[in-house]
Amino acid sequence: MAPESDHPSRDERSTTARSGQTVASAAAPAPRPLDDADRRMLRELVTDARLSVRTLAERLHISRANAYARLDRLQSSGVITGFTARFAPERAGLATTAYVSVNIEQNTWRTVSAELAELPYVESIALLASEFDVLVLVHAPDNATLRSLVLERVQAIPGVLATRTWLAFEEIRGKGPFAQ
Known part of the structure; x- marks a missing residue:
């Protein structure tokens, strides 16, 4: 087996x-x-x-x-x-927005994603079919907090091999699939 x-x-x-x-x-029933x-x-x-x-x-x-x-x-x-x-992150005191790509060891997605979900300032976590394995959206108060989050918290998670961070200058939300 x-x-x-x-x-x-x-x-x-x-x-x-x-x-x-x-x-x-x-195990969940298939939605109609x-x-x-x-x-x-x-x-x-x-x-x-x-x-x-x-x-x-x-x-x-x-x-x-x-x-x-x-x-x-x-x-x-x-x-x-x-x-x-x-909410508007910058108006809520979260002036720094970044996307953090994370490369992980094979077969560690569940444990790594569970640990990432517990970190402060993490907005979303996505498993990707890409040159990197995971993309994390972060809204932090400032660059120093972002730096600490990535270098001290994310990189310390067992199974994380490498990270790369992109600062976002502006975010624009789309209408989404159910918008009028």
């Missing part, structure tokens, strides 16, 4: 942007395809996640019971992984 690989299967790669926790796994009402619901929630179910139902022209059922199904199937506020 072959040893278990530390690289996730395609079904295990669905992760939240903030926590890095797996939200879909091989989204219909038009599901996509409209996602569009409304992406625009304003604080909408009440009553307002959501009114905007979608469906009953509140249907809205509750759809919302519950989208959450339990892992399509909706949580609700969050978007």
